[in-house]
Amino acid sequence: MVDVLVIGAGPAGLSLVAALAEQGLAVQGLAPTPPAMPWSNTYGIWADELEDLGLTSFLSHRWKDCVVHVRGKTLPLHRDYGLLDRDRIQAHWLGQAEQGQVQWHQGKAMAIHRVGDLTQVTTETGTILSARLVIDATGHQSNLLQRSPHPQLAFQAAYGLVGRFSKPPIEPHQMVLMDYRDDHLSPEEQQTPPTFLYAMDLGDDLYFVEETSLAHHPAIAIATLEHRLYQRLHHRGVEVKEVHHIERCLFPMNLPLPDFSQPVVGFGGAASMVHPASGYMVGALLRRGPGLAQAVATSLKDSRLTSTQVAQTAWQALWPPARLRKHFLYLFGLENLMAFNAAQLNHFFEAFFQLETEAWSGFLADSLSLPELIQAMVGLFGRASNDVRWGLMRSVVDYGSLLGRSLLP
Numbered sequence: 001m002v003d004v005l006v007i008g009a010g011p012a013g014l015s016l017v018a019a020l021a022e023q024g025l026a027v028q029g030l031a032p033t034p035p036a037m038p039w040s041n042t043y044g045i046w047a048d049e050l051e052d053l054g055l056t057s058f059l060s061h062r063w064k065d066c067v068v069h070v071r072g073k074t075l076p077l078h079r080d081y082g083l084l085d086r087d088r089i090q091a092h093w094l095g096q097a098e099q100g101q102v103q104w105h106q107g108k109a110m111a112i113h114r115v116g117d118l119t120q121v122t123t124e125t126g127t128i129l130s131a132r133l134v135i136d137a138t139g140h141q142s143n144l145l146q147r148s149p150h151p152q153l154a155f156q157a158a159y160g161l162v163g164r165f166s167k168p169p170i171e172p173h174q175m176v177l178m179d180y181r182d183d184h185l186s187p188e189e190q191q192t193p194p195t196f197l198y199a200m201d202l203g204d205d206l207y208f209v210e211e212t213s214l215a216h217h218p219a220i221a222i223a224t225l226e227h228r229l230y231q232r233l234h235h236r237g238v239e240v241k242e243v244h245h246i247e248r249c250l251f252p253m254n255l256p257l258p259d260f261s262q263p264v265v266g267f268g269g270a271a272s273m274v275h276p277a278s279g280y281m282v283g284a285l286l287r288r289g290p291g292l293a294q295a296v297a298t299s300l301k302d303s304r305l306t307s308t309q310v311a312q313t314a315w316q317a318l319w320p321p322a323r324l325r326k327h328f329l330y331l332f333g334l335e336n337l338m339a340f341n342a343a344q345l346n347h348f349f350e351a352f353f354q355l356e357t358e359a360w361s362g363f364l365a366d367s368l369s370l371p372e373l374i375q376a377m378v379g380l381f382g383r384a385s386n387d388v389r390w391g392l393m394r395s396v397v398d399y400g401s402l403l404g405r406s407l408l409p
């Protein structure tokens with residue numbers, strides 16, 4: 001009997017298959033393409049997030065010189081940033097899976113049914129796979145999990161390219177987390193939703209430059225971001241000479257949490273694990289996957305539990321009450337960010353990145369306790385300019401229910 005069937009073989013699915021195999025469980029993986037098919041997204045992560053897990057050897061690039069530009073100011077971040085070596089970490093997880101009892105199936109899951117105490121997945125070719133527990137890791141567009149619809153989904157959107165340029169688009173050896181300067185835009189354009197440049201020197205005269213909309217409802221069009229990227233480069237006297245790779249990015253930042261009583265569990269984008277105020281998720285996968293796998297293994301061994309109870313234990317392990325409370329606080333943060341105009345956003349990030357490094361990095365990595373998080377936000381309020389404070393207070397009125405869900409017992 002198969003213990004767990006994981007649907008999807010992106011970073012969430014593959015890392016979890018590996019973690020479940022390490023627990024000695026019999027696992028099946030289902031994905032439309034072979035699990036060794038290379039991933040196309042560029043995954044950035046703070047180096048200390050990997051240090052804590054002993055995984056820094058999986059960085060392909062590491063920058064010490066990391067900065068944020070806001071109007072009139074450059075803020076050094078004093079924190080190393082890196083790019084994941086996608087191929088190596090993928091091979092590492094596939095290797096871990098091979099050491100255990102893992103069987104891969106190629107196909108697309110179309111429907112999930114309960115039959116007795118088992119869960120069955122039907123693929124588009126009619127194949128039926130059964131397991132005691134099914135985990136949906138099909139990403140942000142998952143339609144296999146039940147959740148309430150969101151009337152106003154906010155999307156992160158970006159258009160980026162890896163290429164060579166007539167001159168360095170950013171300082172050599174540097175990583176620019178955010179460049180919110182907008183002097184290349186007309187006064188009218190400066191009134192439209194702000195976007196920023198995310199960029200890095202990849203060495204060998206190659207740079208990655210990406211124009212990004214942190215979050216907006218509706219999503220900012222990719223064509224608009226592409227136009228903005230070229231506008232920004234042109235303003236700096238930089239021409240694109242060669243394009244090696246193009247990245248188009250679009251995913252929801254506030255996908256509603258799944259229904260935790262359903263017998264199917266989620267992981268990754270499908271389980272709304274993207275940090276709502278930053279869009280990052282890979283660190284969360286690495287931190288939360290092993291604990292989820294352990295909880296699944298422990299509860300599957302308990303013969304008194306039905307598979308629905310096993311699923312509920314797994315949901316609890318992934319989304320315990322303390323993490324849920326922080327999630328609502330991040331959602332409140334997201335609403336603030338979307339309500340700010342360009343000037344407020346510049347002032348906000350100026351204050352945010354001048355907090356103690358532990359405070360802003362803990363906010364982004366979700367590694368602070370709720371009291372620490374509140375302390376960081378109070379510190380931010382104290383440090384922020386009046387226009388930002390005013391915006392934050394207005395959000396308390398407009399989005400107080402999110403604050404209530406994080407602060408009230």
Ligand SMILES: Cc1cc2nc3c(=O)[nH]c(=O)nc-3n(C[C@H](O)[C@H](O)[C@H](O)COP(=O)(O)OP(=O)(O)OC[C@H]3O[C@@H](n4cnc5c(N)ncnc54)[C@H](O)[C@@H]3O)c2cc1C
Nearest residue numbers: 008009010011012043044109138139249268269280281282
């Ligand atoms: C362009 C881009 C760049 C990003 N950059 C970063 C970053 O730098 N750092 C960061 O932390 N986060 C980043 N993110 C956010 C997030 O980490 C990624 O979206 C991540 O890929 C999500 O992982 P996932 O495994 O949940 O979903 P996906 O990577 O989307 O993988 C889903 C998997 O499920 C499969 N699948 C889908 N439907 C089915 C089905 N019905 N049946 C079977 N299989 C199915 C797919 O084929 C795929 O294998 C980025 C997102 C995007 C889109």
